[in-house]
Amino acid sequence: MIKTSTGERIGQAIIIVLLLALCLSVIYPFLYMLSISLNVGSDAAKGGVYLWPREFTLYNFEIVLGNSVIQHAYLITIARTVLGTFIGLMVTLLMAFGLSYRLLPFRQSLLTYVLITMLFSGGLIPFYIQLNNLSLLNSFWVYIIPTAFSAWNMFVMMKFIQGIPDALVESAEIDGANPIRILFSIILPLSKPMLAALGLFTAVGHWNDWFAGAFYVSDQNLIPVQTFLQQLLSAQDISTVLGSNNNQEALARGTMLSNVTLMSIKMATVMVSALPILCVYPFLQKYFVKGVLIGSVKG
Amino acid sequence: MLARLTKYRWQYLMILPAVVLLFLFSYIPMIGIQVAFKDFHIGLTMWNSQWVGFENFAFLQDEQFWIVVRNTIYIAVLKFITGFPAPIILALMINEVRHGGFKRFVQSVSYLPHFFSWIVVAYILQSLLTLDGGLVNQLIVNMGFEPIFFLGSTEWFRPMVVASGLWKEVGWNTILYLAAITSIDPQLYEAAKVEGAGKLAQIRHITFPGILPTISIVLILSMPSLITVGMDQIYPLMNPANQPVADVLDTYILRSGLQQGYFGMATAVGLLSSVISLLLVLFTNQMARKFNGEGLW
Numbered sequence: 001m002i003k004t005s006t007g008e009r010i011g012q013a014i015i016i017v018l019l020l021a022l023c024l025s026v027i028y029p030f031l032y033m034l035s036i037s038l039n040v041g042s043d044a045a046k047g048g049v050y051l052w053p054r055e056f057t058l059y060n061f062e063i064v065l066g067n068s069v070i071q072h073a074y075l076i077t078i079a080r081t082v083l084g085t086f087i088g089l090m091v092t093l094l095m096a097f098g099l100s101y102r103l104l105p106f107r108q109s110l111l112t113y114v115l116i117t118m119l120f121s122g123g124l125i126p127f128y129i130q131l132n133n134l135s136l137l138n139s140f141w142v143y144i145i146p147t148a149f150s151a152w153n154m155f156v157m158m159k160f161i162q163g164i165p166d167a168l169v170e171s172a173e174i175d176g177a178n179p180i181r182i183l184f185s186i187i188l189p190l191s192k193p194m195l196a197a198l199g200l201f202t203a204v205g206h207w208n209d210w211f212a213g214a215f216y217v218s219d220q221n222l223i224p225v226q227t228f229l230q231q232l233l234s235a236q237d238i239s240t241v242l243g244s245n246n247n248q249e250a251l252a253r254g255t256m257l258s259n260v261t262l263m264s265i266k267m268a269t270v271m272v273s274a275l276p277i278l279c280v281y282p283f284l285q286k287y288f289v290k291g292v293l294i295g296s297v298k299g
Numbered sequence: 300m301l302a303r304l305t306k307y308r309w310q311y312l313m314i315l316p317a318v319v320l321l322f323l324f325s326y327i328p329m330i331g332i333q334v335a336f337k338d339f340h341i342g343l344t345m346w347n348s349q350w351v352g353f354e355n356f357a358f359l360q361d362e363q364f365w366i367v368v369r370n371t372i373y374i375a376v377l378k379f380i381t382g383f384p385a386p387i388i389l390a391l392m393i394n395e396v397r398h399g400g401f402k403r404f405v406q407s408v409s410y411l412p413h414f415f416s417w418i419v420v421a422y423i424l425q426s427l428l429t430l431d432g433g434l435v436n437q438l439i440v441n442m443g444f445e446p447i448f449f450l451g452s453t454e455w456f457r458p459m460v461v462a463s464g465l466w467k468e469v470g471w472n473t474i475l476y477l478a479a480i481t482s483i484d485p486q487l488y489e490a491a492k493v494e495g496a497g498k499l500a501q502i503r504h505i506t507f508p509g510i511l512p513t514i515s516i517v518l519i520l521s522m523p524s525l526i527t528v529g530m531d532q533i534y535p536l537m538n539p540a541n542q543p544v545a546d547v548l549d550t551y552i553l554r555s556g557l558q559q560g561y562f563g564m565a566t567a568v569g570l571l572s573s574v575i576s577l578l579l580v581l582f583t584n585q586m587a588r589k590f591n592g593e594g595l596w
Contacts, residue, residue, distance in 0.1 A: 005497070007497070008497070008498050011395070011498060012395065012397070015392045015395050015396065016396070016401070018392065019392060019393065019396065019401075019405045022389075022405070022408075022409060022470075023404070023405060023408040023409070025466060026408050026409065026411055026412055026466075026470075027408065029423040029426070029427065032426065032427070032434060033422070033423065033426055036426065044432065045431065045432050046432075047432050047437045048437070050434065091316050091317050091320065092317065094313040094314070094316060094317065095313065095314050095316075095317035095318075097310075097313060098310040098311070098313040098314040099310075099314065101307065101310055104307050104310055105300070105303050105304060105307065110314065110318070113318070113321065114317075114321065117321055117325040117326075119523075119577055119580055120329065120573055120576075120577050121325065121328065121329070121573055122325070122327075122328025122329040122330075122331050122332050122569075122573070123328070123332070123552070123566060123569025123570060123572070123573055124549075124552055124553065124556065124557075124565075124569055125331075125334065125552065125556045125557075125562055125565045125566040125569055126327075126328035126329070126330075126331030126332055126334060126345070126566060126569075127324065127328040127331075128556070128557060129328075129331055129334065129339075129345060129562070130323065130324065130327050130328050130331060132341065133344070134323065145320070145324075146320075146323075146324045147324075148320055149316075149317045149320045149321060151321075154317070178309055179309040179310055179313065180309060180313070183313070204414055207416075208414075208415070208416035208417075208418075209416075210416060210417075210418050210531075210535075211530075211531060215553070215557055226416050226418050229416075229418045229419075229422070230418050230535055233418065233421055233422065233425065233535055234538070263426070263429075263431075263432060266422065266425075266426075267422075267426060270419055270422040273416075273419065274415060274419055277414050277415065281411060281414060282407070285407060285410075288410075289474060292474045292475065293474070293475075293478055
């Protein structure tokens with residue numbers, strides 16, 4: 001047995017301490033925000049709430065979850081995440097499969113057509129003008145259509161599909177299946193892990209996007225949760241959340257309301273937006289690590 | 300030829316939606332760059348507005364613009380010199396952990412911030428750093444010092460952006476390096492131990508050379524986005540108090556174009572920024588050809 005020297009053991013200890021500090025820096029802010037959101041607002045404002053609530057209450061969450069603006073924003077977020085991920089994967093997969101045929105006439109030109117868009121862009125303003133021309137501004141579809149195709153994902157998918165043995169596709173062709181059938185009955189089942197990983201990244205992108213909601217949409221009925229959070233971030237008083245008269249019930253209980261602070265409402269809202277990700281995270285880990293590695297195979 | 304095209308009609312049909320989307324949302328905006336040389340208002344189209352030559356480029360003589368350029372470069376450089384080596388060091392550290400369970404725990408926890416939006420990061424910073432009841436200022440006051448207004452300070456803005464950016468992505472960026480480390484032949488380490496090489500020598504002579512190709516690929520791929528310093532991150536943290544250091548090219552475009560309506564000028568700034576990115580890509584591709592023997596495409 002090779003014995004470990006004292007120097008090595010000290011090294012191990014230092015590494016473990018540093019890594020623990022890193023983990024703590026990730027976990028602690030969430031614990032802190034959670035404890036503030038579960039504490040009576042006026043009490044938390046006095047300071048001293050570090051790890052767990054001192055005066056426990058669910059009232060902050062009741063206000064946030066009972067607010068119709070937030071509920072609506074949540075629906076928008078869910079709708080765009082589901083639709084955006086599905087349509088995005090579909091459009092991208094269709095092109096990836098089409099271009100995986102190496103003998104396709106004009107294949108090289110089409111690849112260049114895609115590549116150019118990865119290297120150069122018109123920039124934000126011409127893009128915005130085009131959204132305006134297509135009447136996509138102030139429409140739900142602005143979340144879905146302009147970003148549906150992903151050049152990067154297309155190249156990853158194409159590489160993956162080209163790795164599937166030709167014999168499988170050829171035997172189906174001999175049986176007379178057309179490419180659409182082949183895609184759905186042969187390629188799709190074999191691509192599940194790859195699609196799961198890319199779908200996960202796409203979905204997280206949709207869930208976390210605040211930009212489109214803040215600049216391409218002015219109708220408050222169309223903003224997603226992240227854009228709502230962005231507006232709330234710089235809010236100076238609670239009326240952003242409570243001012244609209246859709247919170248009658250909460251306003252009726254005025255005495256309770258005086259215990260709510262802007263900070264406690266903010267923390268409750270941010271926890272409501274982050275909790276779904278925290279909940280699904282442990283189950284999705286194996287997919288995303290695989291996803292990064294698929295993507296890293298040089299395209 | 301026609302026979303070949305009809306033979307592949309299904310494939311073309313499948314490709315069509317993406318080709319149309321790229322045309323509408325990538326190529327037409329490229330044509331729309333002409334707005335940089337025109338007097339454009341909402342209501343006109345990019346075709347019927349007046350040509351004005353280089354009038355929209357007057358910002359080049361604006362002092363404010365050069366402050367913005369300096370801020371952008373400053374943040375880009377700071378982010379690069381911290382964000383590039385950090386995941387390599389972290390990966391090497393994680394690799395040295397012998398307890399498998401602890402190793403997986405560290406990986407899971409350190410990947411987590413990648414999945415949260417920059418808005419959530421801004422909330423975390425606000426909850427920890429705000430003057431009224433923020434944790435950090437409570438501690439500072441308890442220790443008998445004056446509270447610091449981190450969120451509205453020109454001195455603290457850059458450290459805040461760099462640190463939170465590092466915090467969010469460092470774990471995630473170790474994935475590639477950890478995969479590269481796993482693929483190193485274990486016999487090399489055995490041989491080194493027999494030769495009497497210590498841990499540090501093993502890292503220097505085996506692990507590090509083993510992940511060097513990965514390091515160079517990551518370096519190449521990070522070049523093009525060097526000057527995109529992350530509007531997603533900066534915009535939510537920006538306020539009138541820290542704007543002198545916080546304003547970068549992307550926020551400048553956003554403000555002058557979408558908020559103040561100087562479309563032509565904002566397009567011109569965007570054009571400059573796109574051209575710089577393109578030059579960086581082409582330059583890196585040349586370098587990659589030279590050193591790796593093959594380019595990115």
